[in-house]
Amino acid sequence: MRSTATRLVPILLGLSAVMFAAAPYVIDTAPYEATMGLVQRIFYFHFPAAMLMLVASVVCGVASALYLWRRRPGADHVAVAAAELAVVLGAIVLVTGPLWARKSWNVWWVWEARITSTFVMWMVFNAYVLLRRFGGVGSEVLSAAVGVFGMALVPFIYWSVNMWRTLHPLTTVVPKLPVDMGRVLLWCVIAFLFWCLALLILRVRLESARRELDEAYLMVED
């Protein structure tokens, strides 16, 4: 018996696929940025991935804290799903960022506050996923602590560009976006959001199926 959330997956994935297929044409309608030109268009994929990476980190942290408090398996499943999403979205951010920086800053990478802290958080969620994969029995509790620690980095990453003068654009860039650029960004944010929701539901379903399988094996052994 499939849940309502699982039935939503094909719809969300379909909508996301259509929106991503149309994204280059939608992005083409946005005006060129005055100083960066064409390369600034990486922003329309880079920013939604970064934003949702932070959201996924918060979801993982909150679900991990709930699991540590109440020990409900459902919270653990959501935490695992969000951590894996944070790793995938983090990889997108950490690859598209240097491609953009190569043209606009003339460097692939700078060890400045925003980029370094994002890299550290990505490593923390990689540690979470590896711990779950190879940690064995009891790794749920250890990884939940790692998830809470990963979430604690989110405010630091967000405000790092305002606290230190860095090469990275400030947090004021998005609220001040012109309408023509803002609606294109909204299109891409929604496309990423649908994809993330679909994958979160699927990953939670995978984790609960794994738990059912473990329980079924235990019953077979008994």
Add this chain to the structure above:
Amino acid sequence: MLDRLLVIMRRIAPAVLILLAVTTIVAAQSPAQDGFVPVTGNEADVEKLPAAPLVFAAYAFVWVAMIGYVFSLWRRLVRVERELTDVTARLEARRR
């Protein structure tokens, strides 16, 4: 007195000239680079790097990562659900 001063000047003149020449050559040389300094302003366009391949690479990576993750997740889910169906069937067969 003046003759003595001229003699001294004549004697040290070659040394002063050599010193000046060496100093000029050393000063004209750019210092050895002891570290790399990242750009801080809009000096980025010095190399005139084309933007299109970078934008194309970024979009391609995003699509490959997203499709790849969907495919990986789908495969894992199908495998686990198939295994779950088998084990559940074995359990039910044993109960009968």
